[in-house]
Amino acid sequence: MDIFTKLAPFIQDFIYLNKWEELRSIQVAACEVIFNTTDNLLLSSGTASGKTEAAFLPVLTELYNNPSKSVGVLYISPLKALINDQFIRLEQLLLDSNIPVYKWHGDASQVKKNDLMKNPEGILQITPESLESLLTNKRGASHKMFSDLRYVIIDEVHHFMRDARGVQLLCVLERMQKLTGNIPRRIGLSATLGDLSLAQTWLNTGTGRMGRSGCAAPVTEGGKKKIRLHIERFVNYADERDLVERNADGQIVNKSDAGVMGTREHYEYLFKMTLDKKTIIFTNSREETEFVIANLRDIAAKNKAPDIYRVHHGNIAALIRETTEDEMKAEDEKIVTGATVTLELGIDIGSLDQAVQVGAPLNVSSFAQRLGRCGRRGQVPQLLFTFVESLQINSADTLGPINWEFIRTLAIIEAYTKEHWLEPIPPHKYAYNLLYHQTMSHLKGCGEVSPAALAQTVLTLGCFNQVPQEDYKQLLSHLIHINQLERTERGGLIIGREGEKVVNSHKFLTVFLAPEYLLVKDENRTIGTVDKVYPIGTRFALAGLTWETVDVNEKSKVIFVKKVPGISLVDWNVDFEANIHTILVKKIRSVLLDDTMYPYLSDRCRERLTEIRYIARNSGILTNRATPISDKKFALFPWVGTRQLVTLHYLLGQRRIKNKLPWPTCLYIEVIFEGSAKELEDIVADIMKSNPDMYSLHLPEKVQVNGKYNEFIPLDLLRKQFVEDYLDFDGLKAGIM
Numbered sequence: 225m226d227i228f229t230k231l232a233p234f235i236q237d238f239i240y241l242n243k244w245e246e247l248r249s250i251q252v253a254a255c256e257v258i259f260n261t262t263d264n265l266l267l268s269s270g271t272a273s274g275k276t277e278a279a280f281l282p283v284l285t286e287l288y289n290n291p292s293k294s295v296g297v298l299y300i301s302p303l304k305a306l307i308n309d310q311f312i313r314l315e316q317l318l319l320d321s322n323i324p325v326y327k328w329h330g331d332a333s334q335v336k337k338n339d340l341m342k343n344p345e346g347i348l349q350i351t352p353e354s355l356e357s358l359l360t361n362k363r364g365a366s367h368k369m370f371s372d373l374r375y376v377i378i379d380e381v382h383h384f385m386r387d388a389r390g391v392q393l394l395c396v397l398e399r400m401q402k403l404t405g406n407i408p409r410r411i412g413l414s415a416t417l418g419d420l421s422l423a424q425t426w427l428n429t430g431t432g433r434m435g436r437s438g439c440a441a442p443v444t445e446g447g448k449k450k451i452r453l454h455i456e457r458f459v460n461y462a463d464e465r466d467l468v469e470r471n472a473d474g475q476i477v478n479k480s481d482a483g484v485m486g487t488r489e490h491y492e493y494l495f496k497m498t499l500d501k502k503t504i505i506f507t508n509s510r511e512e513t514e515f516v517i518a519n520l521r522d523i524a525a526k527n528k529a530p531d532i533y534r535v536h537h538g539n540i541a542a543l544i545r546e547t548t549e550d551e552m553k554a555e556d557e558k559i560v561t562g563a564t565v566t567l568e569l570g571i572d573i574g575s576l577d578q579a580v581q582v583g584a585p586l587n588v589s590s591f592a593q594r595l596g597r598c599g600r601r602g603q604v605p606q607l608l609f610t611f612v613e614s615l616q617i618n619s620a621d622t623l624g625p626i627n628w629e630f631i632r633t634l635a636i637i638e639a640y641t642k643e644h645w646l647e648p649i650p651p652h653k654y655a656y657n658l659l660y661h662q663t664m665s666h667l668k669g670c671g672e673v674s675p676a677a678l679a680q681t682v683l684t685l686g687c688f689n690q691v692p693q694e695d696y697k698q699l700l701s702h703l704i705h706i707n708q709l710e711r712t713e714r715g716g717l718i719i720g721r722e723g724e725k726v727v728n729s730h731k732f733l734t735v736f737l738a739p740e741y742l743l744v745k746d747e748n749r750t751i752g753t754v755d756k757v758y759p760i761g762t763r764f765a766l767a768g769l770t771w772e773t774v775d776v777n778e779k780s781k782v783i784f785v786k787k788v789p790g791i792s793l794v795d796w797n798v799d800f801e802a803n804i805h806t807i808l809v810k811k812i813r814s815v816l817l818d819d820t821m822y823p824y825l826s827d828r829c830r831e832r833l834t835e836i837r838y839i840a841r842n843s844g845i846l847t848n849r850a851t852p853i854s855d856k857k858f859a860l861f862p863w864v865g866t867r868q869l870v871t872l873h874y875l876l877g878q879r880r881i882k883n884k885l886p887w888p889t890c891l892y893i894e895v896i897f898e899g900s901a902k903e904l905e906d907i908v909a910d911i912m913k914s915n916p917d918m919y920s921l922h923l924p925e926k927v928q929v930n931g932k933y934n935e936f937i938p939l940d941l942l943r944k945q946f947v948e949d950y951l952d953f954d955g956l957k958a959g960i961m
Contacts, residue, residue: 227255232288234320235281251278253442254411258282264410264427264439266381268417275413276310276379280317283375283411287323287346293372295340296323297347298408300355300393301379302569304329304542305549307349309572310379314347323347328354331542344369352384352393353733359399360669360733370400373408378427380569381412382589385426385649388735388931391658391687398430398685399666407431410439416592418646426649430686451595451641452606453824455633456493457832458486460614490612491519494580497608498560499529501577502552505562506594508583510537511795516582517562517768518791535768536563539741539796541750544767549573562768568593578606584629584636586802589646591636609633611829621853622843626836628812628891632804634822634833635811647805653690654945656699657931661735662688663700664708664719668727672716675700695941702938726936737932739797742781744771751785755796758783765794802889806865806959809891813863813961816840845892849908849961850901853894858904860893861961868956869893874921875911875953912957918947 227247228236239247247255250269257265259282267275280297287296301307307327314325324346326336340348341362348369350358358366376397384390401407412427424439433439494505494516507513513535521533534548545566551559552573567573568590579598585591598605611630639645652658663682667673673681679696682688700717703709710720719727726732741753744766751766758764758773765771770792771785816837821830844851845861853859860883862872869885873893876883881904882896897904928934928942929950 227252227259230255230259230285231281232285232321234288235285235317237320238317247281248274248278249444250274250442251281253444254278255282257440257442258286258409261440262409264412264424264431264433266412266414266417266420266423266427266439266441268414268420268423268441269444275415276313279377279411279413280314283377284318284321284323287374288321292345292374294344295346295348295369295373297375297377298355298370298373299347299349299377299379301349301351302383302387302389303571304331304351305546305571306379306569307351308546309549311349313572314349318347325349328358330354341365341369352389352396355400356392356396356665356733359396359403360665363403363669366400367403371404371406373400373404373406375411376408377411377413379413381414381423381427382416382593383569385423386589388652388655388658390426391652391655392661392735394426394429394687395658395662395685399662401430402681415596416589416646418589418644419648422649450604452604453609453637453641454607454826455609455611455824455829456826457630457828458490458493458610458612460484460486460612486612486614490610491516491523494610495520495523495527498578498580500558501560502558502575503560503578503580504567504573504576504594504597505560505580505582506567506585507562507564507581508586510539510564511793512582513537513562513564514765514768514794515791517560518765518770520560521768522791532557532559533768534559534561536561537566538564539754540752540767543750544752552576565590567597573597578608580608580610582610584611584633587647587804588636588640588808592640592646595640613832621857621859622839622851623845623853623859623892625839627832628889630829630832631812631815631836632808632889634815635808637822637824638815639808639811645807647808650803651949652687654695654941654948655687655931656691656695656937656941656945657933658735659688659691659696659699660703660708660933660936663703664723664727664732667709667717667719672712672714672718674716678717695944698938699941703936706936708936726933735932737930740781742783744783744785746771746785746787754783754794763788763790763792765792803866804889804891806863806868806955809863809865810959810961812891813846817846848901848905850895850904852901856896856898858895858897858901860895860904860908861891862893862908862956862959863891863961864956864959867950867952868959871918871951871953871956872908872911872960874923874951875916876907878916878921879907879911881907908960912960916953918951918953919944921947921951923947 250267251274254265254267257263267278269275283297307329311325311327318325326340326348328337328348328350378384384393410427410431412423417423420441424441428439505516507516517533517535521531524531536545536548548561549571551557552561555574576598579594581594585594595605595607598607613627666681679693683691683693683696700709704711706722707720708723709717712718739755741755742757743753744751757776757778760773760776763770763772770788770790772788773783774786775784825833840846845859849862850858850860873883873885883893886894895904923943927946929945934942
């Protein structure tokens with residue numbers, strides 16, 4: 225019996241009605257795992273490859289043939305927008321099935337939620353935060369809703385694996401299992417995974433299944449896909465002498481605005497390259513997204529072209545974002561949308577003609593995700609990169625003329641397209657802030673619990689199995705001391721006076737850091753949010769338009785605005801974080817050592833690459849660990865990743881050698897040193913031979929891995945987390961060149 229005939233009748237009818245010629249290989253493989261084994265399932269394949277259907281077709285068939293006595297399938301997504309998108313697709317699939325589908329988030333119908341709690345059945349689509357709210361605030365209803373849960377489908381697994389929300393999700397799923405005594409099978413979906421074994425281990429956490437065993441990850445033949453890439457470069461000359469126009473006699477006829485000519489040329493180029501093409505323009509910041517779209521709108525107005533420019537990021541009002549998504553889905557709308565990470569995930573936006581990346585992607589995973597956005601429905605993925613450089617006559621040191629972002633982009637492209645390499649999961653072994661959160665969430669749901677019972681419940685969660693009991697005891701004692709917890713006369717623990725303020729806040733369930741925002745309103749229409757007050761008369765950008773403040777209500781946190789012409793700026797207070805992996809750093813080095821001229825480079829980019837390679841090779845950084853770059857200043861190039869480089873930074877500091885990382889994604893350490901390069905290299909070699917005690921390092925007093933709720937964690941535990949989960953001497957020793 226073939227797979228198609230095993231599918232439920234309503235699914236077979238759906239396939240006929242939608243004129244599918246055949247099931248895709250990933251769908252056949254998923255059906256074989258679900259129908260023939262009891263394993264968890266990991267489905268990793270490109271965007272629009274049929275992963276969602278691959279998960280749901282066999283699962284819904286099982287549910288149709290053997291209905292559950294509660295919610296049968298739990299679909300978990302990182303975004304409400306993705307839930308809304310999938311909800312529509314599932315409704316169509318389930319028309320003749322008698323299997324209902326519900327969505328559960330802040331904007332979903334309370335009447336529908338109440339109906340589901342009274343009569344739990346079918347499919348529930350939910351975010352991790354809403355699921356935790358259910359388990360915490362409605363334990364009785366949760367037990368009834370999930371007592372016969374069969375499957376948990378986790379969408380965008382790669383997103384959760386790299387994020388604090390992933391730890392939260394695994395904890396909540398395991399708490400649900402303990403509540404119901406039922407362990408449902410898990411299915412993970414992702415378009416962006418490198419090492420599948422790491423994802424298999426993650427997906428199995430808390431289910432009793434270990435490592436790869438018990439989690440199938442079928443590999444299907446997708447064939448080699450064509451990709452169209454192009455990189456273009458523009459230059460701002462910081463000194464007007466660098467760029468002048470001369471007549472036939474050599475006389476200067478124009479030397480004005482030299483410092484911004486490249487930027488203007490860049491926007492004109494983007495305008496031409498996106499004309500009549502449905503495009504996402506990705507940038508690495510909300511500010512840049514706003515500025516790019518504002519400039520394109522301005523150019524379009526001057527050319528009497530239609531306004532097809534939109535902005536999509538987390539600070540834009542949900543209604544505006546959803547309208548943009550709907551416009552992008554429409555086949556005849558050639559919308560150009562500026563976006564950050566919000567459009568990296570799998571919201572259906574139809575077929576794109578291309579994507580544009582302004583500047584370097586943050587990492588290989590981000591590049592893969594953005595590339596995947598523009599290869600849907602049989603199209604060849606087309607991604608255009610643009611760079612705007614500011615050059616000066618005199619650089620501060622010999623390495624100043626090297627554009628590291630440009631070289632990093634080449635390394636990212638080569639690592640992904642040639643080796644299909646992606647960054648592994650960052651460690652979360654000692655996530656004390658999430659340990660605090662799960663402790664408070666458990667106590668809020670259960671009331672008084674003895675310290676021993678609390679430890680037994682929380683520390684046995686798979687995400688915390690490496691945390692020693694002594695650390696947890698110290699955390700609980702500290703929480704009692706600061707009134708987050710309170711000890712009862714019976715010796716139990718309950719939430720304390722200060723803790724009540726935390727757990728009763730509507731922000732308690734979110735485990736990621738988010739600043740306080742002010743609402744921006746044009747009369748009664750919400751435009752979005754900003755994180756600072758713009759006084760009356762001040763102009764700022766939001767949603768690709770310029771607004772002027774007409775009134776401010778600081779108590780209600782609302783800024784009232786009116787739309788005005790022109791281009792303006794906006795800024796959000798964000799701590800930029802980006803870790804570069806050692807493998808990518810070594811790929812950067814190989815790009816500099818190689819003579820390959822990549823076919824996707826423009827002529828100007830080829831010239832720039834040749835120049836950078838010449839500078840790098842002649843400076844000595846590719847062959848020497850320590851290279852003089854100015855008087856008493858050396859560049860130390862161990863060619864390792866950010867975590868390993870930071871480790872060396874602190875180890876040098878322990879030996880009283882003044883040094884710093886010039887910027888967050890820097891590949892080298894700047895060292896102030898009185899001796900020679902050879903003496904500095906000998907010191908590094910001696911460090912590598914030593915067996916340093918990482919806990920004896922002279923770390924800043926408040927050093928920590930950033931995280932929400934860190935203010936409730938003892939400083940020595942935050943220091944321990946930093947040492948164990950961020951520093952990496954073994955990786956430094958193994959990777960150093």
